[in-house]
Amino acid sequence: MAKIAIMGLGVVGGGTADLLAENREKIRAACGEYLDLKYGLDVRDMPESPYRDLIVHDIAPIANDPEVSIVAETIGGVKHAYDYTVRLLGAGKSVVTSNKQLVSEHGAELLALAKENGCRYLFEASTGGGIPVIGPLSRDLSQNEITEISGILNGTTNYILTRKRDGGVGFETALAEAQQKGYAERDPSADVEGADACRKISILSATAFGKLIPPDKIHTEGITAIRQSDVSAAASMGAAVKLLGRAIKRGGECFVLVSPFFVPGKSPLAHADGVYNAISVTGNYVGDVMFYGRGAGAKATASAVVADLITAKTDASPVPTWEPAGEDFPTEFDSFVCPRYLAFSGIERNAVRVVFGDVTFLSGAEGEVAFITPAGTERECADGIARLSAGGGQLLSMIRVYESGERPEA
Amino acid sequence: MAKIAIMGLGVVGGGTADLLAENREKIRAACGEYLDLKYGLDVRDMPESPYRDLIVHDIAPIANDPEVSIVAETIGGVKHAYDYTVRLLGAGKSVVTSNKQLVSEHGAELLALAKENGCRYLFEASTGGGIPVIGPLSRDLSQNEITEISGILNGTTNYILTRKRDGGVGFETALAEAQQKGYAERDPSADVEGADACRKISILSATAFGKLIPPDKIHTEGITAIRQSDVSAAASMGAAVKLLGRAIKRGGECFVLVSPFFVPGKSPLAHADGVYNAISVTGNYVGDVMFYGRGAGAKATASAVVADLITAKTDASPVPTWEPAGEDFPTEFDSFVCPRYLAFSGIERNAVRVVFGDVTFLSGAEGEVAFITPAGTERECADGIARLSAGGGQLLSMIRVYESGERPEA
Numbered sequence: 095m096a097k098i099a100i101m102g103l104g105v106v107g108g109g110t111a112d113l114l115a116e117n118r119e120k121i122r123a124a125c126g127e128y129l130d131l132k133y134g135l136d137v138r139d140m141p142e143s144p145y146r147d148l149i150v151h152d153i154a155p156i157a158n159d160p161e162v163s164i165v166a167e168t169i170g171g172v173k174h175a176y177d178y179t180v181r182l183l184g185a186g187k188s189v190v191t192s193n194k195q196l197v198s199e200h201g202a203e204l205l206a207l208a209k210e211n212g213c214r215y216l217f218e219a220s221t222g223g224g225i226p227v228i229g230p231l232s233r234d235l236s237q238n239e240i241t242e243i244s245g246i247l248n249g250t251t252n253y254i255l256t257r258k259r260d261g262g263v264g265f266e267t268a269l270a271e272a273q274q275k276g277y278a279e280r281d282p283s284a285d286v287e288g289a290d291a292c293r294k295i296s297i298l299s300a301t302a303f304g305k306l307i308p309p310d311k312i313h314t315e316g317i318t319a320i321r322q323s324d325v326s327a328a329a330s331m332g333a334a335v336k337l338l339g340r341a342i343k344r345g346g347e348c349f350v351l352v353s354p355f356f357v358p359g360k361s362p363l364a365h366a367d368g369v370y371n372a373i374s375v376t377g378n379y380v381g382d383v384m385f386y387g388r389g390a391g392a393k394a395t396a397s398a399v400v401a402d403l404i405t406a407k408t409d410a411s412p413v414p415t416w417e418p419a420g421e422d423f424p425t426e427f428d429s430f431v432c433p434r435y436l437a438f439s440g441i442e443r444n445a446v447r448v449v450f451g452d453v454t455f456l457s458g459a460e461g462e463v464a465f466i467t468p469a470g471t472e473r474e475c476a477d478g479i480a481r482l483s484a485g486g487g488q489l490l491s492m493i494r495v496y497e498s499g500e501r502p503e504a
Numbered sequence: 505m506a507k508i509a510i511m512g513l514g515v516v517g518g519g520t521a522d523l524l525a526e527n528r529e530k531i532r533a534a535c536g537e538y539l540d541l542k543y544g545l546d547v548r549d550m551p552e553s554p555y556r557d558l559i560v561h562d563i564a565p566i567a568n569d570p571e572v573s574i575v576a577e578t579i580g581g582v583k584h585a586y587d588y589t590v591r592l593l594g595a596g597k598s599v600v601t602s603n604k605q606l607v608s609e610h611g612a613e614l615l616a617l618a619k620e621n622g623c624r625y626l627f628e629a630s631t632g633g634g635i636p637v638i639g640p641l642s643r644d645l646s647q648n649e650i651t652e653i654s655g656i657l658n659g660t661t662n663y664i665l666t667r668k669r670d671g672g673v674g675f676e677t678a679l680a681e682a683q684q685k686g687y688a689e690r691d692p693s694a695d696v697e698g699a700d701a702c703r704k705i706s707i708l709s710a711t712a713f714g715k716l717i718p719p720d721k722i723h724t725e726g727i728t729a730i731r732q733s734d735v736s737a738a739a740s741m742g743a744a745v746k747l748l749g750r751a752i753k754r755g756g757e758c759f760v761l762v763s764p765f766f767v768p769g770k771s772p773l774a775h776a777d778g779v780y781n782a783i784s785v786t787g788n789y790v791g792d793v794m795f796y797g798r799g800a801g802a803k804a805t806a807s808a809v810v811a812d813l814i815t816a817k818t819d820a821s822p823v824p825t826w827e828p829a830g831e832d833f834p835t836e837f838d839s840f841v842c843p844r845y846l847a848f849s850g851i852e853r854n855a856v857r858v859v860f861g862d863v864t865f866l867s868g869a870e871g872e873v874a875f876i877t878p879a880g881t882e883r884e885c886a887d888g889i890a891r892l893s894a895g896g897g898q899l900l901s902m903i904r905v906y907e908s909g910e911r912p913e914a
């Protein structure tokens with residue numbers, strides 16, 4: 095029997111404790127032994143909690159207990175979570191976490207510390223909620239050169255965009271709905287401005303490429319500027335607007351970004367709706383695979399935390415390490431190539447053709463000229479926008495168009 | 505450095521050898537050591553093969569070489585593959601396989617033999633080509649009670665159904681296309697009659713529920729009876745016709761079946777098109793997750809074979825075992841409950857309402873009455889069909905309607 099501690103008995107930590115109890119026999123079959131909760135670290139006393147007798151308010155009893163070999167960190171944030179994690183890994187105890195901020199900011203250091211001390215630092219629950227994706231990338235797909243990861247990584251924004259498309263519901267109303275359903279935080283800025291997806295693509299990118307790009311070095315756009323008419327323009331060409339986190343290796347270049355994209359209906363990412371997340375991975379042997387499921391919620395996230403507790407017991411593969419990102423990694427974002435959707439007022443189609451060449455016009459809202467550009471770099475696009483603006487045009491929207499390497503051939 | 509043997513240097517075995525060479529450093533990072541090919545067992549001499557110097561025609565050198573600890577079996581069929589696998593597992597060597605026939609017919613015995621001899625029998629490549637699904641079920645989701653697995657498990661039939669829907673292409677033409685593209689075998693009967701999907705759902709069901717149901721005990725229907733008008737009727741209600749393998753636990757009941765289904769557009773399974781496969785898994789904590797990718801092909805399948813070679817080196821979890829299915833497992837198929845699409849000629853809508861109650865009529869082909877029944881058992885449906893037939897009706901089609909436990913809420 096192995097003894098476990100959970101730090102932070104909030105929504106995810108509480109769900110983890112529940113799962114350990116409810117699916118106890120399943121876990122024993124997977125691990126070869128029971129995983130028993132011995133401590134719950136929390137600032138609160140929680141007299142109503144079924145775990146009240148296990149509560150401690152200090153890290154010392156956990157760090158000093160030789161019976162405890164694995165600890166789940168579901169505190170969130172950096173301050174306490176970082177200190178506790180360093181202390182536990184330093185004591186040779188494996189730590190599993192749902193804390194995307196901590197992993198995206200300090201993952202390289204914490205993995206190195208785990209390796210040094212012969213234990214593990216695992217973070218399946220930090221990305222994609224319950225969806226197995228860090229595990230599959232680290233194990234089932236580890237023999238592939240990964241060339242791309244593109245994912246819908248934030249449920250709140252995907253809910254808002256889905257409601258915009260299917261119900262014509264405005265941003266504020268859809269956000270209020272998402273908050274009412276418990277999907278969105280009271281302060282939704284990290285969701286709608288892309289910071290949450292940014293942390294997650296930073297973690298996925300590091301898992302695939304072995305180099306951690308800090309979130310503040312990742313080009314990040316949110317969904318607050320997306321208009322109803324943009325969503326309709328996408329639908330008119332059989333596409334859906336999705337906020338994607340993308341990490342792409344092409345030749346010697348590597349791009350990591352978060353931005354809204356027009357995703358063509360041929361891509362399975364276009365059909366991951368509502369609060370669901372979906373992560374597409376391309377490898378040099380496996381081709382395209384996609385992982386889909388609930389990206390948040392107590393039970394789904396607890397599933398990922400417990401998956402890591404089991405992994406900490408049963409995985410004998412080498413602990414990976416992440417290098418810090420250098421000067422050339424990622425590549426300067428100005429060189430990123432894709433087609434783009436643009437909407438302008440105050441210009442004629444002819445001017446567009448002169449500047450952008452062989453575009454495809456869409457039926458935009460009244461008084462607008464909306465079109466898809468040929469593939470070009472960020473720099474080329476900015477130049478084109480400047481030229482049309484100098485000619486009296488007013489840019490209303492710019493949304494990139496997703497092109498994946500592979501498509502179903504039928 | 506670990507020494508590997510591959511039995512059967514055909515399409516998948518050759519791809520496996522290529523992957524071992526091309527992604528050698530990736531594999532070392534994942535395993536902690538190189539995996540080097542020492543033998544390729546084949547009946548042919550293969551003088552043109554890059555692996556010609558490694559070829560042996562007999563199992564003895566592999567079975568007797570203490571340096572070889574893991575062997576890939578990509579022979580297919582049962583006869584030689586079974587004998588060789590028994591001999592190798594008996595000698596304490598792990599075996600990984602792409603052989604769905606062998607796993608679905610003898611998996612329980614071979615897993616027990618592996619456990620007895622302290623080695624592993626792994627079969628990621630037997631189901632879903634390169635898609636990680638056996639690994640995620642065995643590890644990442646092992647802490648969940650699985651309540652349902654529903655998947656598009658055969659690329660040939662999915663290609664044919666996609667072409668029928670998008671191009672109005674007939675069965676024979678679409679099949680010929682699939683053969684020309686190398687998706688379908690020259691003898692496509694195992695694909696189109698459902699036997700291939702049946703083996704795969706047998707393996708998935710055993711992995712999730714721990715009991716192996718032999719393929720001949722699984723209710724299996726193929727796609728040869730599906731008419732263009734059935735596909736159009738599905739499209740008219742926003743659904744797609746998909747051949748699904750399903751394994752479902754509901755209360756004390758368990759159903760395992762292969763049959764075409766109307767899959768509503770809200771389900772991500774409806775959008776897995778062409779030769780792609782998709783497998784949806786529902787667990788009591790994780791909710792719905794889906795795995796999507798290429799279900800066949802040399803490179804994708806090789807990815808899964810090599811994933812298992814790495815797993816054999818690095819996974820320290822207990823070797824699972826499968827019990828044989830008993831009298832009550834699966835439940836009698838007559839009790840399976842779902843709504844159904846029916847198309848009749850020679851009857852009026854009124855007669856349908858009298859027999860099936862609150863149905864939804866679809867605009868069927870001329871002279872047909874097409875409708876969706878309320879959810880009912882197989883037995884109730886057969887009774888209803890018998891009553892309408894007695895009244896002069898002629899049954900043209902019956903296709904079940906897929907209802908999953910969970911749906912995106914937006």
